[in-house]
Amino acid sequence: MIETLMALAAENGFSHWAAADMSALTPRQDVRDMCCADRCGRWNASWSCPPACGTLEQTAADIRRFDAGLVVQTTGALADEFDYAAMEDIQRRHKRSFESFxxxxxxxxxxxxxxxxxxxxxxxxxxxxxxxxxFPQRRMASMEAYGLLVSDVCQRSGLGYYYGTGTMTYTSCVLYKTKNEVT
Ligand code: SF4
Incomplete structure (x- = not known):
C-alpha cells in the first residue's frame, strides 16, 4: 500500500513524502496551548479547529484507529521573507493537492x-x-489542531521541515489501516 500511496503523492505534485513514524503522532498539550493562544485567529472559530475538533484525548483516540501513514509536503520559492503572496499561493496549491490526494x-x-x-x-x-x-465529509482538521508537533513528525519520519532560505513548506499527512484488526 505504501508504494501505491507514494506514487499517488508524486502524481498529485507533492515535493517530498515519507512513511510516517507513527510513534511521533502523539497529541501534545503544548501544541494545543499554541492553538489556544490564537495567533492564527481560528481558535473557537471553525468546526475543523479546537475546541470543536475534539479534546486531545479524542484526537489521540482518532489517531490510534490507524497504524500507518504518509506525510506529504509542498515546497515553493519565495522572493523574500515578506513574500506573502507566494506563501498563500504555495498553501493554496498544497491544500488543492491534498484534498485530491x-x-x-x-x-x-x-x-x-x-x-x-x-x-x-x-x-x-x-x-x-x-x-x-x-461539508462534514470534506472538512479536514490540521495536524496542529490534532495536537501534533509538525516539525517533530517530519524529523522522525525522515523529512525536512524547512528547506532553506527563500523557501516555504506546507506539510500534511494521511493515516490509514494496514490491518483490519486496528480499531
Ligand atoms: S466545511 Fe465550511 S462549515 Fe465546515 S469546517 Fe470547513 S469552513 Fe467550516
Missing amino acids: ARQVRLLTGECLPLSAGSCTLCRRCTYPDRPCR
Whole structure:
C-alpha cells in the first residue's frame, strides 16, 4: 500500500513524502496551548479547529484507529521573507493537492484520516458555531489542531521541515489501516 500511496503523492505534485513514524503522532498539550493562544485567529472559530475538533484525548483516540501513514509536503520559492503572496499561493496549491490526494486514498483504503495544513477554508465563512458544518465529509482538521508537533513528525519520519532560505513548506499527512484488526 505504501508504494501505491507514494506514487499517488508524486502524481498529485507533492515535493517530498515519507512513511510516517507513527510513534511521533502523539497529541501534545503544548501544541494545543499554541492553538489556544490564537495567533492564527481560528481558535473557537471553525468546526475543523479546537475546541470543536475534539479534546486531545479524542484526537489521540482518532489517531490510534490507524497504524500507518504518509506525510506529504509542498515546497515553493519565495522572493523574500515578506513574500506573502507566494506563501498563500504555495498553501493554496498544497491544500488543492491534498484534498485530491485524500479523496484518492479514501477510495483506495476505504477509511483514512487526512490531517491537513491550516484551518479548513472550504467555505468563505465557517458556519461555526451557529449552524452545522456544510461539508462534514470534506472538512479536514490540521495536524496542529490534532495536537501534533509538525516539525517533530517530519524529523522522525525522515523529512525536512524547512528547506532553506527563500523557501516555504506546507506539510500534511494521511493515516490509514494496514490491518483490519486496528480499531
Ligand atoms: S466545511 Fe465550511 S462549515 Fe465546515 S469546517 Fe470547513 S469552513 Fe467550516
